[in-house]
Amino acid sequence: MEGTSVTVASVSEVGPDTVALELETPEGFDALPGQFVLLRAEPEDEVVSRHYTLSSSVDDTFELTVGIDPDGDLSPWLADLEGGETVHIEGPFGTITYEGGDDIVAIAGGPGVGPAVAIAEAAEEAGHGAVVIYQDDEPAHVDRLEALEDAGATVVFVDEDADDDLADAVASHHEAGQAYAFGFDDFVTAVAEAIEDAGGDADQALIENFG
Known part of the structure; x- marks a missing residue:
């Protein structure tokens, strides 16, 4: 093999x-x-x-x-x-990486929570700020997300069909650090649109489309 x-x-x-x-x-x-x-x-x-x-x-x-x-x-x-x-x-x-130099905003849909948590933990360990916005009706890695909150990170949970809440969360936090987005096509497209609608530049976000 x-x-x-x-x-x-x-x-x-x-x-x-x-x-x-x-x-x-x-x-x-x-x-x-x-x-x-x-x-x-x-x-x-x-x-x-x-x-x-x-x-x-x-x-x-x-x-x-x-x-x-x-x-x-x-x-x-x-x-x-x-x-x-x-x-x-x-x-x-993959070229979408975190090397420890910035505050981060990690926006995850469904299985995107894995890399989002990893990046947020790396940022916290490097002494930087971290925001995690996570859309899923049945969230995973809750223990690690709660530990990040205890360490000072901001964690926002969004229900799966609550697209307006997702847009509001992105608008509130997208300027808090380098933005990352991980998820399937509809999700990362919605995140990019929310960044633009909030006056940001979606081209500056690091987006991993799972297809």
Whole structure:
């Protein structure tokens, strides 16, 4: 199988139909918050690959947040792992990164919470301000978001269909730091429009469109 072989350290539930896949860091692997990897595995003797964005910094291990599609070819299999198994990765990929130099505003829709949390934690650790705006009816990583709040970050939860509330949150906070947005096409398009409507420049936002 192509890619670098890595060992699954643990799998833990971090929200409804969402798990955190913790992987042992292979030699020479270095990634910044915001980047992603291509993960390959072989459930039922067929190689399946998916892209996942890192949801932690890289140390002895690193984390990927996986939304579980009950009918999916890979995510249910990953969710059932117990640790000690092997998967393969390629990367890291992506130019949307956080390098520790700025206050940040991370705007997440659904699975975008993974990189948003990673970037916010990196900003807080570097002594910078962090805002997280997160739209989802069934949020994941609530414990980490609450820990960020306790550390002084601003965290705004928005219901999934509350697009006016999302626009209001973006308008209130988009100037608080470098803006990042992670999510599917409709979400990141709405975020870009909200930034423009609030008098900002959406071209200056770092946007990762999940398709």
